[in-house]
Amino acid sequence: GIQVEQSPPDLILQEGANSTLRCNFSDSVNNLQWFHQNPWGQLINLFYIPSGTKQNGRLSATTVATERYSLLYISSSQTTDSGVYFCAAMGSGSNDYKLSFGAGTTVTVRA
Amino acid sequence: AAGVIQSPRHLIKEKRETATLKCYPIPRHDTVYWYQQGPGQDPQFLISFYEKMQSDKGSIPDRFSAQQFSDYHSELNMSSLELGDSALYFCASSPRAGDGSPLHFGNGTRLTVT
Numbered sequence: 001g002i003q004v005e006q007s008p009p010d011l012i013l014q015e016g017a018n019s020t021l022r023c024n025f026s027d028s029v030n031n032l033q034w035f036h037q038n039p040w041g042q043l044i045n046l047f048y049i050p051s052g053t054k055q056n057g058r059l060s061a062t063t064v065a066t067e068r069y070s071l072l073y074i075s076s077s078q079t080t081d082s083g084v085y086f087c088a089a090m091g092s093g094s095n096d097y098k099l100s101f102g103a104g105t106t107v108t109v110r111a
Numbered sequence: 112a113a114g115v116i117q118s119p120r121h122l123i124k125e126k127r128e129t130a131t132l133k134c135y136p137i138p139r140h141d142t143v144y145w146y147q148q149g150p151g152q153d154p155q156f157l158i159s160f161y162e163k164m165q166s167d168k169g170s171i172p173d174r175f176s177a178q179q180f181s182d183y184h185s186e187l188n189m190s191s192l193e194l195g196d197s198a199l200y201f202c203a204s205s206p207r208a209g210d211g212s213p214l215h216f217g218n219g220t221r222l223t224v225t
Contacts, residue, residue: 097208098167
């Protein structure tokens with residue numbers, strides 16, 4: 001199946017700072033999603049972005065499908081942005097019918 | 112908007128017991144996925160169903176079984192529970208399997224095996 005790698009594994013930010021999280025994937029995709037897992041364990045869907053650029057408030061994401069990577073941008077970070085960010089992809093091959101997750105980036109925003 | 116409903120939210124079982132987790136997908140979603148997330152791990156795919164038939168299978172132990180019913184809800188049955196089965200179990204649904212539709216995740220069931 002498709003391999004998903006995220007970097008960096010950990011990120012410590014001062015409140016108000018900007019950051020970029022990266023997701024590389026090993027094959028062409030027909031689905032790519034970014035999630036934020038909060039301290040209660042809920043997986044909050046941030047973006048469905050198999051290609052292109054999207055923005056939602058202080059968050060934005062870009063997927064360059066031809067180069068097999070996606071970026072998640074956090075601007076003016078707040079302490080509530082803390083948590084684990086997961087990238088997950090579904091390959092466009094005929095036998096791939098599931099999302100495969102990366103190992104996640106743990107973000108800590110300090111006041 | 113309706114979301115994926117999982118029950119129970121929390122479950123405590125003893126070793127060698129059996130557990131049943133339930134998942135109610137978003138209306139008109141006919142594909143259901145199950146994931147297991149151990150402490151400090153990323154979610155791992157277990158199994159999926161499309162139109163009540165198994166469509167894909169991951170590293171699901173033989174002690175686990177799952178099915179999708181005529182109303183599209185799904186149940187994950189776990190027998191002979193082990194301490195290592197303690198994890199967060201997510202169910203997700205999508206309109207169709209394999210076409211790249213976004214997956215919508217439930218809030219998970221936290222299973223603790225003592």
